[in-house]
Amino acid sequence: DIQMTQSPSSLSASVGDRVTITCRASQGITNSLAWYQQKPGKAPKLLLYAASRLETGVPSRFSGSGSGTDYTLTISSLQPEDFATYYCQQYYVTPAAFGQGTKLEIK
């Protein structure tokens, strides 16, 4: 099975900041990576898939990049509604696997 490691586990930032979250796979996953946002008490929401493709309706301040084993989610200018927990997920092989999450908190 592929293991996914996110960093950092938590992050404090301010509105307007640019933030980057990293996800590393235990083996190459050929851009088969999705990012989700989860707010407290809510289900996760798809943000990006195929490493860099923005889901319909997701603001363009969210972007993704990477290749091989290393991928990043970038939020270009944090908005108040962006404070949440973010998860990466590989879907290169079954079983799908999630990172442990990155909690983005207000500084």
Place this chain on the structure above:
Amino acid sequence: EVQLVESGGGLVQPGGSLRLSCAASGFTFRTYAMHWVRQAPGKGLEYVSAISSSGGSTYYANSVKGRFIISRDNSKNTLYLQMGSLRAEDMAVYYCVRGCSAWYDNNWFDPWGQGTLVTVSS
């Protein structure tokens, strides 16, 4: 609007059984693989089980293999998870999620249901 609505969660004793249901609407259910993902209280996301669009192929995580059964009724647009021999470590919110193709491999997940809480306790 694409919608997934889970039901069937609740309190069950260790060793007990429970059946979760997920009612789908707003899309052609029979053409998509479906999955269950769970989240223990305060923890991350764990992939549990998957089923192909026809129901002919299934997958189970090692943690639930032999105890859980995934199934679907395409005539009723409903996904099921029959859970047996429940353990304390099965306690979680269980999410029903749609895959992105008919086969369950290589799927990202969208949308997610609101989740149903399974509590395992005596």
